[in-house]
Amino acid sequence: MYIIAGLGNPGREYEKTRHNAGFEVIDRLAAKLEVSSWEKKHKALAGKAMYAGEKLLLLKPQTYMNLSGESLLSAAAFYRVTPDHILVISDDIDLAEGRLRIRKSGSAGGHNGLKSIISNLGSGDFIRVRVGVGSKPAGFDLADYVLGRAKGEDAEKMEQAYRDAAEAVLSILEEGVDRTMNKVNRKEQG
Template sequence: MYIIVGLGNPGKKYENTRHNAGFDAIDKFADENGIKIDKLKHKALIGEGRIGSEKVILVKPQTYMNLSGESVLSVSQFYKVESENIVVLYDDIDLDIGKLRIRKKGSAGSHNGMKSIIKCLGTEDFPRVRIGISRPPEGWDLADYVLSKVSKEQEKDMLEGIDKAVKTIKEIVSSGLDLAMNKYNG
């Protein structure tokens, strides 16, 4: 069993913003695999489904980004899933827009959602799929930038990144993390 977590902020105000790349990837994955994300449990919207013979739990924490770990901890304890089977998708300013970086473990960097998850789980040892959103232009406040919508010029690259993230999740679940990393990193 895998728990697949997409990070973002709930509410219309935050839809399709850079910071909601994780939510967007989870939604697209759910649509492509016929999984409804419609249960409100563990401070999250949750959907359950299968990819081949593997059960997947899709999670969109509703705690707002900075408290995402509360939701992830609750879900992981309820389903009794080890950290190596918890995959987190989130936005990353250190990657060009639409690029992916898949890792088995690592620090939170400057990402508050990841800081919360690492603190609550008590480990950095869980896979993550970072979706590039690029750095803010000169003079932009970081918070304003990540909470802004992608420009028309960058929309195609962002959608390609979301598509690659969806393929990565499927590859992780069906073939394993190492194969997914070899196929989609970069």
């Protein structure tokens, strides 16, 4: 079984913001997997699916970003899922808008949601799909930037990135993380 968590903040005021890139990818993935019912479980909205012979639990933590780890810890403990079977999708200000990067493990890189997950799981050995939202423009407050919404051409780039990230998740499940990482990360460098 895999737990696939998209990070974001609950509530209408945060919908479609850069910081909710993880929620957006989970929505695209749920549509592809035909997940039609969501339960409030493990401090999250949770949907179940099957893909490539694997049971999947899709999560959108409802704890706010800084406490995302509480939701993942609850689900991982309940289903007895180890960190190597947890996949987390988050926004990344260090990647250009629309770019993707996949990692098998690592640090939080300054991302409070990832920090919370590492702290709660006691491990950074989970798969990450990072969706680039671009760096904040000069003079902008970081919080204002990530809680803002992309517009025009940037919004189109982000929509494509959400769809590409959902495809990357399916590729990880089908082909494995190493092959997908090589394919996606190499494409992103070119």
